[in-house]
Ligand SMILES: Nc1ncnc2c1ncn2[C@@H]1O[C@H](COP(=O)(O)OP(=O)(O)OP(=O)(O)O)[C@@H](O)[C@H]1O
């Protein structure tokens with residue numbers, strides 16, 4: 001770009017022409033830092049993301065453990081992947097309300113008049129969700145280990161489980177960011193995501209084995225992407241007892257692959273959509 | 285040649301369930317390099333829409349725009365490094381401090397890390413923002429946010445500066461400070477396009493004024509040219525007794541060269557006059573001869589208020605500027 005050379009006024013010297021790649025990384029880092037500072041300054045977010053999962057882990061292990069019987073395993077062990085998945089899927093909705101909020105207060109207009117990469121604000125925002133989710137996953141895993149959850153697989157598989165959970169949520173953040181810029185109202189975003197995510201996470205195998213559900217719900221639960229995520233995490237953490245029944249469909253038999261395909265599809269569709277949207281929105 | 289050139293800009297919004305709004309309706313604009321042009325217009329005239337088109341935020345339905353020879357619509361990414369923008373509503377990050385906001389903008393303009401921090405500090409000093417330097421913007425007054433936002437527009441000392449109602453919501457001292465900043469920037473060669481509802485501000489700052497209404501430029505020129513365009517000087521008299529009104533109108537009609545206007549419950553009379561001092565002498569002599577007593581008499585040049593009123597049919601007063609706009613929208 002010929003940006004600095006055409007400057008006729010006493011312009012502040014811009015950094016010696018960096019490569020577009022370096023600029024892109026720098027832009028992404030600056031916007032990520034903005035979101036991390038916000039997390040630091042608004043402790044509610046961190047309290048919510050740490051206390052709420054602890055509460056879930058304790059509630060489910062102590063309230064339902066006696067009621068729900070999982071053959072060959074404990075309910076605590078069964079439930080943990082479900083809580084992980086539910087919490088981080090909800091964690092990725094921040095990007096939706098945050099983008100709507102940025103539009104509302106007008107700061108998107110500031111960003112859009114700066115010579116930065118059009119993807120940077122979204123990258124920073126989704127990175128913020130990723131950070132929040134990583135923290136809450138760490139908190140949940142620690143709490144889980146204290147109340148009796150065990151990882152019964154190899155470290156590599158366990159890392160795979162963590163990676164799938166975080167990546168799925170990351171991809172979902174892009175979906176939410178897109179929706180946030182389209183709906184434009186932080187309050188509506190919050191309500192809509194609850195309306196969609198509660199059924200999605202509860203009508204799944206997250207909290208009860210899907211075989212126990214009535215047929216229509218069972219079919220929904222078996223093809224629900226959240227079920228695939230839960231099944232994959234459960235499998236990779238070694239929390240599925242040997243000989244446990246597996247629903248006879250491709251999705252449930254190949255949960256890891258399903259999740260990986262899901263992540264790729266979400267990213268391929270929604271990253272460009274969200275960037276394009278960002279390049280057009282303006283406040284008001 | 286003009287540095288900012290816009291021709292035939294149109295933009296129509298069709299809000300759901302209501303009639304289309306022609307925010308821009310064939311707007312033309314030319315701003316020479318190193319000058320200040322003010323867009324003056326009532327609420328809804330299309331000032332903000334014009335600024336948004338020129339700053340790459342929205343695309344017009346038709347028309348063209350160039351800045352420094354670069355096509356704004358075709359190459360927005362080449363425009364952004366050379367412009368500084370402060371929109372109508374302060375666009376600052378609530379959770380960042382004043383310093384962090386400016387530093388972030390500097391980094392996103394691709395100043396180096398060190399350079400960006402130095403510049404942020406300079407602007408903190410220039411805009412008298414020490415108080416907001418290390419505290420999150422949330423909780424600061426509208427005027428403080430406004431100043432941080434204006435400082436953000438100046439981070440790179442841009443070639444072109446767009447200021448949408450830059451002093452709305454500033455206290456008188458900050459407003460004068462802002463005028464100083466704008467004047468000194470122009471001294472350094474920056475081209476400025478600002479919008480304002482304050483006639484005095486346009487008068488003070490602008491080399492050239494474009495009066496816009498309903499998405500079109502309806503008059504342009506220097507402040508003096510605009511005033512001259514609606515006639516020369518005028519004579520104003522205030523009567524002691526409103527009962528003398530019709531007799532006084534007759535006198536004014538004889539020595540003035542427009543139909544006298546009557547206001548203030550029949551006591552305030554105004555008429556245009558080509559040679560006002562001479563006409564005033566005649567008027568006073570004649571009124572004296574008829575025994576009509578005066579409370580006040582004088583002549584004045586038309587103000588931009590008169591221009592505005594004459595051209596748009598609206599009165600522009602400072603009350604028009606919604607005070608809430610500076611609070612950001614929450
Ligand atoms: N996004 C939008 N959707 C619908 N109508 C819009 C939109 N943006 C602007 N308008 C309409 O276009 C017209 C021009 O708006 P604009 O904001 O440019 O006016 P303005 O001169 O800046 O007014 P003000 O002094 O109130 O800031 C107004 O009637 C406004 O309601």
Ligand SMILES: [Mg+2]
Pocket residue numbers: 331332333372448
């Ligand atoms: Mg406006």
